[in-house]
Amino acid sequence: MTAIGENERQEIEELLPWHAAGTLSRGVAQQVDAALARDPELARRYTLVREELGHTVQLNESLGVPSARIADKLFAKIDAEPARRPAGRGARIGDFLANLTPRTLAWSAAAAVVLILLQAGFIASFVLKNSTGEYQTASIPAALREEGTFALIRFEPRASAADITKFMETNKLRLVDGPRAGGLYRVRVAPTQLPQDELAALIKQLQGDSIVAFIGAAE
């Protein structure tokens, strides 16, 4: 393995954050991978970048979600806007759903929309009140909300699918979402809300597994 020159290292190093986030083009990503394979120091610095990415995601996820007030306010303002194209309620809903869900996959599309709503933490459903286009909000039933304690996790690149499956089963983890930027997955670590000290202990225990590259609590 031969380390690369300082100039090339600097050029590649500037790209590492985007490489970790998976937002480089395939060609450039391959160049970065090749440089990482040749240069151990660059590879070490890449682990720092991945660490930063994991904690930035964790920090942002900890910010919580806005209140339902925001939706109420927005759609009240939209209701007050002049209508752009007069159309009947049936026509608009039919039009929308026809485009959203091909006949053969109607249920999976509906499930995808529900998932998006839940993942976004958006707990209001909108009911079309009348053909003038006013909306009212109503909470999604509590049973549909995701409950439990969650974490963001990234596995070591060398971990096999079998290793990960075994790890998930052994620790009774459930995959909720992912992969996100930097290969992070959101997993449910417990079906109930754990106290902070228990969660910290659990995270520490999971971090001890050799296939875990990063793990941190998530909302």
Add this chain to the structure above:
Amino acid sequence: MQPVSDEVLIGRIAKGDRLAMQVLFARHHVRVYRFVLRLVRGEAMAEDLTSEVFLDVWRQAGKFEGRSAASTWMLSIARFKALSALRRKPEEELDDETAGTIADQSDDPESALAKKDKGAVLRQCLEALSAEHREIIDLVYYHEKSVEEVAGIVDIPEATVKTRMFYARKKLSELLKQRGIDRGWP
């Protein structure tokens, strides 16, 4: 199957489709809110601004040309609104809020305990970065924006995006070092 794309939704919003607006809002409002919150550091203001961003999306949908991703377009609007709001906000108020944030981080007993945890320290240092540095780190790492997209949102050349990100990371390392964590870089 793939869910309907943001661009298709915006096309429908341009025609006055409120259900499409609901789906777009559900998909993006949390990330837009978090982006704004990291800039203005006040939840009520972040909520108001997020609402304004989506009202602009409703009003301006017809002008969206699809040259950038819809999320990039929305973050651009959000950034503009956040910076405008910050300019309107009295400086004393900003200082009080910033001071509050800093005090919360250093005086909280839980925070003090957390300092033993490298991850917690790293997150504290991310919070302590300047707004400019926080913004670029969030856009790259959390909002998954490419060099070109960040350049579009922040309105700076692509080369500057790379160097600003580099210096943001460098500053982060310096802050970590001040708190006793030497990463051996830069």
